[in-house]
Amino acid sequence: MTLQWWQKEIGYQIYPRSFKDTNNDGLGDLPGIIAKLPYLQHLGIGFICLAPIYPSPNIDNGYDVSDFTAIADSYGTMVDFELLLAELHKKQMHLVMDLVINHTSDQHQWFQQARSSRNNPYHDYYIWRDAKNGVPNNWQSILGGSAWEYNAATDEYYLHLYTKHQPDLNWENPQVRNEIKKIITFWTNKGVDGFHLACAIYIKKLQTFANVDNMDDAYRDVDGIEVFLDELTATFHKLNVAVIGGAMNLAPAHAQKWFGNHGYFDLMFQFEHTALWQDTQRSQLSIPALKQILVRWQNTFVKYGWNALFTENHDLPRSVSIYGSDRHYWLESAKCLAACYFLMRGTPFIYQGQELGMTNAHFNNINEFRDAETIAIYHQKIAAGMQPNEALAYIDRYSRDNARTPMQWNHTSKAGFTQGQPWININTNAAAINVTDQLNDESSIFNFYRTLIHLRKQHPVLINGAFRLIDTNEPSVYAYYRWNAAECFIVVANLSHKTAEFSFPEQFNHDLKRLVLGNYVFHSEFMVAYEKNLLLQPYEVAIYQMMPAAKYTL
Numbered sequence: 001m002t003l004q005w006w007q008k009e010i011g012y013q014i015y016p017r018s019f020k021d022t023n024n025d026g027l028g029d030l031p032g033i034i035a036k037l038p039y040l041q042h043l044g045i046g047f048i049c050l051a052p053i054y055p056s057p058n059i060d061n062g063y064d065v066s067d068f069t070a071i072a073d074s075y076g077t078m079v080d081f082e083l084l085l086a087e088l089h090k091k092q093m094h095l096v097m098d099l100v101i102n103h104t105s106d107q108h109q110w111f112q113q114a115r116s117s118r119n120n121p122y123h124d125y126y127i128w129r130d131a132k133n134g135v136p137n138n139w140q141s142i143l144g145g146s147a148w149e150y151n152a153a154t155d156e157y158y159l160h161l162y163t164k165h166q167p168d169l170n171w172e173n174p175q176v177r178n179e180i181k182k183i184i185t186f187w188t189n190k191g192v193d194g195f196h197l198a199c200a201i202y203i204k205k206l207q208t209f210a211n212v213d214n215m216d217d218a219y220r221d222v223d224g225i226e227v228f229l230d231e232l233t234a235t236f237h238k239l240n241v242a243v244i245g246g247a248m249n250l251a252p253a254h255a256q257k258w259f260g261n262h263g264y265f266d267l268m269f270q271f272e273h274t275a276l277w278q279d280t281q282r283s284q285l286s287i288p289a290l291k292q293i294l295v296r297w298q299n300t301f302v303k304y305g306w307n308a309l310f311t312e313n314h315d316l317p318r319s320v321s322i323y324g325s326d327r328h329y330w331l332e333s334a335k336c337l338a339a340c341y342f343l344m345r346g347t348p349f350i351y352q353g354q355e356l357g358m359t360n361a362h363f364n365n366i367n368e369f370r371d372a373e374t375i376a377i378y379h380q381k382i383a384a385g386m387q388p389n390e391a392l393a394y395i396d397r398y399s400r401d402n403a404r405t406p407m408q409w410n411h412t413s414k415a416g417f418t419q420g421q422p423w424i425n426i427n428t429n430a431a432a433i434n435v436t437d438q439l440n441d442e443s444s445i446f447n448f449y450r451t452l453i454h455l456r457k458q459h460p461v462l463i464n465g466a467f468r469l470i471d472t473n474e475p476s477v478y479a480y481y482r483w484n485a486a487e488c489f490i491v492v493a494n495l496s497h498k499t500a501e502f503s504f505p506e507q508f509n510h511d512l513k514r515l516v517l518g519n520y521v522f523h524s525e526f527m528v529a530y531e532k533n534l535l536l537q538p539y540e541v542a543i544y545q546m547m548p549a550a551k552y553t554l
Contacts, residue, residue, distance in 0.1 A: 011350070020417060171204060409434060520540050
């Protein structure tokens with residue numbers, strides 16, 4: 001099997017607005033990313049994924065794009081972007097850009113013209129229904145409320161699956177599809193190596209525009225989307241770039257359609273495991289359910305393609321605060337979670353600050369939040385009868401803003417992110433959790449990630465070797481092994497705050513096991529032993545390399 005660069009390397013997701021500010025306006029920028037490339041190279045990163053850097057009114061933090069072929073002034077210039085790309089390639093690193101293909105900003109020139117007249121050539125770039133009979137149907141926005149907004153100039157409603165400031169594009173119009181191809185070609189000609197297609201699963205709408213009982217029937221993976229995706233795939237193949245997709249609520253049974261050898265994307269983010277932490281407290285999180293989901297997707301990707309491994313991104317709360325224990329076992333649980341997901345089959349992605357164990361921020365009032373979705377959820381909870389303090393506690397735990405607080409570079413008052421006023425508050429624990437302190441600390445979370453990356457690069461079995469779950473009677477223990485004809489590694493983790501027992505499978509009981517990495521062992525002289533049973537401490541993880549001379553067989 002010949003591996004592509006996106007299979008062999010580690011991805012690092014950057015939310016540019018919060019990464020590094022160099023002109024002290026409180027917003028991260030492209031020169032800030034350039035300045036920190038040596039840091040990413042030291043960590044072992046092979047490619048970076050940029051959240052949108054296009055001009056935008058920032059109603060939805062950059063996902064409401066007003067110009068797809070320019071750089072927002074707040075991030076820098078096209079010259080800055082070209083320099084970033086050149087520096088990345090000089091370091092043998094790649095660049096993947098977020099591309100929003102479902103909608104634009106209402107400030108985009110297309111929509112500004114489209115909304116002016118039904119006869120405007122751009123009118124059909126968007127989805128309209130006549131207003132004579134009122135709101136067209138019962139379709140709801142993903143953020144809540146009607147998906148239709150009235151436009152007085154044309155006496156019509158336009159469709160928006162997100163905020164009313166993000167009108168959906170009409171993919172039924174071939175001109176729209178050609179515009180998207182032009183955008184992809186523009187950036188590829190600059191040297192971009194790949195794209196992450198945001199919201200691609202929504203681009204086809206139910207053309208009857210009838211009322212639906214299930215909103216998914218109206219606009220999620222609707223029959224006929226294949227026509228649009230076939231065209232996109234042909235464009236990507238022609239340009240020889242990597243394509244990453246993302247899909248909420250995607251069932252494994254539909255995986256073959258979307259990704260892999262015969263699908264539309266090279267690899268894909270599926271969010272079934274992250275959905276477990278919605279509307280739940282940590283004590284109620286089902287570890288058996290988490291294991292079941294992770295294993296099911298590992299088995300699915302063996303058949304159909306390649307997995308994108310992740311626990312965090314800019315749309316999710318910090319994993320150490322949800323899956324782990326950021327108060328009592330912060331160091332241990334951050335490392336435990338890292339090893340669990342990092343060494344499965346697929347391409348691991350690190351979200352900025354995750355390599356430090358950055359935690360949820362804890363917001364004191366609604367005015368401290370910046371995320372439109374979070375604010376909408378807060379008001380929805382109150383409208384449904386929840387008390388303001390309860391609604392605040394809910395969004396404090398699950399808000400996307402938890403992942404968007406500035407990167408914590410050092411222990412100064414503004415965390416080395418800026419000398420100006422940051423666009424969103426810096427986490428108050430930056431003095432204790434930051435890059436400067438962790439770089440030279442052998443036992444830090446940062447250096448644990450570095451070691452995981454080194455292990456993966458040195459042992460091909462950890463990239464494309466087979467994966468198999470180790471059944472255990474302990475619900476809180478997640479254990480699996482990776483193997484090929486030459487090597488075998490076993491990962492054993494206790495995902496709880498209580499001790500747990502683990503017994504090695506019989507086929508491994510008589511083999512020497514070399515402990516190559518563990519979060520309760522900080523020295524470099526790891527043990528070699530004929531271990532049969534382990535008593536795992538809270539959030540303990542141990543990674544063993546099997547040592548017999550005999551070759552392993554699949």
